[in-house]
Amino acid sequence: MITRRKLITGAAIGAGGLLSGCDALNRNPLFQDILASAETANFVVQRTLGDRMELASEYRMADLSPTFRANGTRDPASPEYDASAAQGFADWRLRLTGLFRKPQQFSLAAVQSLPQRTQITRHDCVEGWSAIGQWTGVPLKILLDLGQLQDKARFLVFHCADRLGGRPYYESIDLLDGFHPQTILAHRLNGSPLPVANGAPLRLRVERQLGYKHAKYVTGIEAVASLAGIGEGKGGYWQDVAGYAWYAGI
Ligand SMILES: Nc1nc2c(c(=O)[nH]1)N[C@H]1C(S)=C(S)[C@@H](COP(=O)(O)O)O[C@H]1N2
Ligand SMILES: [Mo]
Numbered sequence: 001m002i003t004r005r006k007l008i009t010g011a012a013i014g015a016g017g018l019l020s021g022c023d024a025l026n027r028n029p030l031f032q033d034i035l036a037s038a039e040t041a042n043f044v045v046q047r048t049l050g051d052r053m054e055l056a057s058e059y060r061m062a063d064l065s066p067t068f069r070a071n072g073t074r075d076p077a078s079p080e081y082d083a084s085a086a087q088g089f090a091d092w093r094l095r096l097t098g099l100f101r102k103p104q105q106f107s108l109a110a111v112q113s114l115p116q117r118t119q120i121t122r123h124d125c126v127e128g129w130s131a132i133g134q135w136t137g138v139p140l141k142i143l144l145d146l147g148q149l150q151d152k153a154r155f156l157v158f159h160c161a162d163r164l165g166g167r168p169y170y171e172s173i174d175l176l177d178g179f180h181p182q183t184i185l186a187h188r189l190n191g192s193p194l195p196v197a198n199g200a201p202l203r204l205r206v207e208r209q210l211g212y213k214h215a216k217y218v219t220g221i222e223a224v225a226s227l228a229g230i231g232e233g234k235g236g237y238w239q240d241v242a243g244y245a246w247y248a249g250i
Contacts, residue, residue: 056207065131070197076162089201099223101148125211137186153223158215171215210248
């Protein structure tokens with residue numbers, strides 16, 4: 001449990017710290033303590049709601065990086081994935097599961113037939129590189145409105161087709177990021193179909209957060225009340241494996 005005093009202090013740190021997303025903040029023991037559970041982190045960031053709904057910077061075509069580097073899995077390379085890629089992902093399904101009133105699935109063509117958004121943003125990886133790319137995809141809000149979240153839903157878990165070190169990659173965000181206007185499931189990069197290396201056929205863009213939150217090879221979105229039963233319960237692959245922060249604001 002978190003004491004009221006700690007929470008107030010945490011919110012004060014959060015007001016400046018979450019904006020900069022700086023390493024010093026992540027190393028602060030008090031803040032680490034506050035971030036110890038994703039639910040608590042979510043509660044703290046509610047205090048900076050205004051900041052959370054701000055838009056990430058968008059750029060011009062002239063700013064595009066010559067190549068958009070790939071990181072982590074560059075090819076899921078499972079028999080199922082290879083078979084799907086071989087037919088242009090015609091059989092790919094995006095499944096909405098968990099706390100939706102209308103759980104359903106979408107083909108890639110169905111995703112592409114929904115309203116789309118294109119944005120040019122900068123991707124920042126914790127490993128110390130950045131790249132600017134143009135992304136096109138369906139705003140997540142459109143899918144959430146179709147699926148109709150139940151009142152209990154608080155987090156969205158993104159299930160992926162790849163495994164790293166034998167474990168499935170996954171990530172999660174809260175509903176503030178879920179409904180953020182720049183949060184999209186992208187299927188195009190720089191005007192072309194998303195390359196396999198960058199997460200084909202569908203990858204998350206959650207522009208206010210660091211690179212590892214941007215799940216690639218997305219096969220499903222599960223709405224949950226708590227992250228406790230998923231993976232090791234910390235909200236994502238890198239959180240489980242290496243203790244990365246669940247909320248990775250930039
Ligand atoms: N499914 C999946 N998603 C992932 C990863 C991964 O290995 N598997 N790596 C993450 C990391 S650390 C980064 S920086 C970005 C890299 O995206 P890119 O390959 O398009 O540059 O994807 C993120 N999403
Ligand atoms: Mo990354």
